Amino acid sequence: MSKTVLSVVGARPNFMKIGPVIAGLRAEGLAAPLLHTGQHYDEAMNGRFFADLGLPRPDVNLEVGSGSHAQQTAEIMRRFEPVLDDIRPDAVLVVGDVNSTIACALVAAKKGTKVVHVEAGLRSYDRAMPEEINRVLTDQLSDFLFTTERGALDNLVREGIDPARVFFTGNVMIDTLLANVARAVPASTMIGLEGGYALVTLHRPSNVDEPDVLARLLGCLARMAEAIPVVLPAHPRTLSRIEAAGLMGMVEAAGIRLLPPQGYLEMLGLMRAAKVVVTDSGGLQEETTALGVPCLTVRENTERPITVTQGTNTLVGIDASAIMAAFGDVLATGGKAGRQPELWDGKAGERIARILAETLVL
Numbered sequence: 001m002s003k004t005v006l007s008v009v010g011a012r013p014n015f016m017k018i019g020p021v022i023a024g025l026r027a028e029g030l031a032a033p034l035l036h037t038g039q040h041y042d043e044a045m046n047g048r049f050f051a052d053l054g055l056p057r058p059d060v061n062l063e064v065g066s067g068s069h070a071q072q073t074a075e076i077m078r079r080f081e082p083v084l085d086d087i088r089p090d091a092v093l094v095v096g097d098v099n100s101t102i103a104c105a106l107v108a109a110k111k112g113t114k115v116v117h118v119e120a121g122l123r124s125y126d127r128a129m130p131e132e133i134n135r136v137l138t139d140q141l142s143d144f145l146f147t148t149e150r151g152a153l154d155n156l157v158r159e160g161i162d163p164a165r166v167f168f169t170g171n172v173m174i175d176t177l178l179a180n181v182a183r184a185v186p187a188s189t190m191i192g193l194e195g196g197y198a199l200v201t202l203h204r205p206s207n208v209d210e211p212d213v214l215a216r217l218l219g220c221l222a223r224m225a226e227a228i229p230v231v232l233p234a235h236p237r238t239l240s241r242i243e244a245a246g247l248m249g250m251v252e253a254a255g256i257r258l259l260p261p262q263g264y265l266e267m268l269g270l271m272r273a274a275k276v277v278v279t280d281s282g283g284l285q286e287e288t289t290a291l292g293v294p295c296l297t298v299r300e301n302t303e304r305p306i307t308v309t310q311g312t313n314t315l316v317g318i319d320a321s322a323i324m325a326a327f328g329d330v331l332a333t334g335g336k337a338g339r340q341p342e343l344w345d346g347k348a349g350e351r352i353a354r355i356l357a358e359t360l361v362l
């Protein structure tokens with residue numbers, strides 16, 4: 001009987017990682033059901049990505065919805081356990097670093113089911129980020145750890161993980177990007193601009209939850225908008241924080257173009273034509289490197305250092321003068337050109353599937 005690998009997704013950044021893995025597993029003859037925890041549920045944050053990416057309809061949806069970290073994680077665990085008992089897969093495969101990732105890895109590990117982590121070993125070394133806690137713990141629980149950059153192995157070895165469990169296979173999110181870039185929706189049809197604009201995304205709690213920090217960052221965007229158009233597709237969390245902090249007037253006065261969360265093909269089109277991307281997202285740091293578009297990351301650290309050392313990314317922190325200086329530099333010089341990191345070549349999903357098919361033992 002063929003082996004079964006149960007893949008898990010929950011939140012937006014998971015969706016663009018899972019397609020190439022499932023396709024690879026099925027091509028290897030493995031059974032590859034998909035479980036959705038329901039961490040993200042809005043059409044704009046969820047349904048649309050399944051359509052855009054042609055993802056298989058989830059076989060199970062736990063429909064957990066939003067909550068505090070403890071509530072959300074606990075609820076996923078509680079609802080995942082009976083599903084695991086029912087499906088009895090040979091392995092549970094989780095991606096990335098969201099609450100769904102750690103919740104399902106923990107349930108599987110305690111039941112003696114093998115855990116596979118795709119995008120293992122990334123570290124910001126900042127435990128104030130909820131994702132960092134999810135990364136460290138998921139890696140500790142995993143039997144197979146697939147990494148996107150070679151440096152991730154050093155992080156894992158430092159935490160006592162056996163290097164024999166770690167495989168450098170490349171970046172599945174870039175598999176998805178390369179497979180879809182030709183279908184990207186042109187920016188001109190969405191925002192009436194061919195290019196020359198700044199594309200901004202902000203959603204990290206550390207940037208949007210504190211009104212002073214949010215006001216400072218929006219102040220930077222207002223100053224950028226004096227030079228070039230600024231386009232801001234806003235995560236629901238960001239929109240509600242802007243409204244709660246009474247900052248919507250400032251956004252409007254500055255002419256910042258606020259958009260709802262975008263679909264995958266729309267976001268690809270917006271990124272590809274941007275003069276610069278300003279973001280606190282993990283995924284956009286990698287996607288801009290793959291697209292060769294300069295990226296300014298509004299954080300003090302990154303768990304994806306290869307985007308800085310080899311790609312187009314610059315860490316600018318949250319100090320207004322540093323952000324504006326880096327922005328001015330991109331306008332003056334065109335920004336970092338970068339090069340493609342090793343194995344970001346569209347074949348990561350295949351490599352992962354082959355290794356699992358060869359080494360998964362009952």
Ligand code: UD1
Nearest residue numbers: 011012013039040041042045066067098099130131236237
């Ligand atoms: C989660 C991930 C984060 C990722 C982000 C991308 C964790 C710890 N964080 O953060 O790593 O970068 O997704 O989006 O898992 N909401 C909606 N509709 C939805 C989903 C959420 O309106 O479909 C709102 C709710 O008010 C919710 C808030 O967004 O409380 C936050 O959602 P949540 O899933 O808790 O975390 P994210 O901030 O989205």
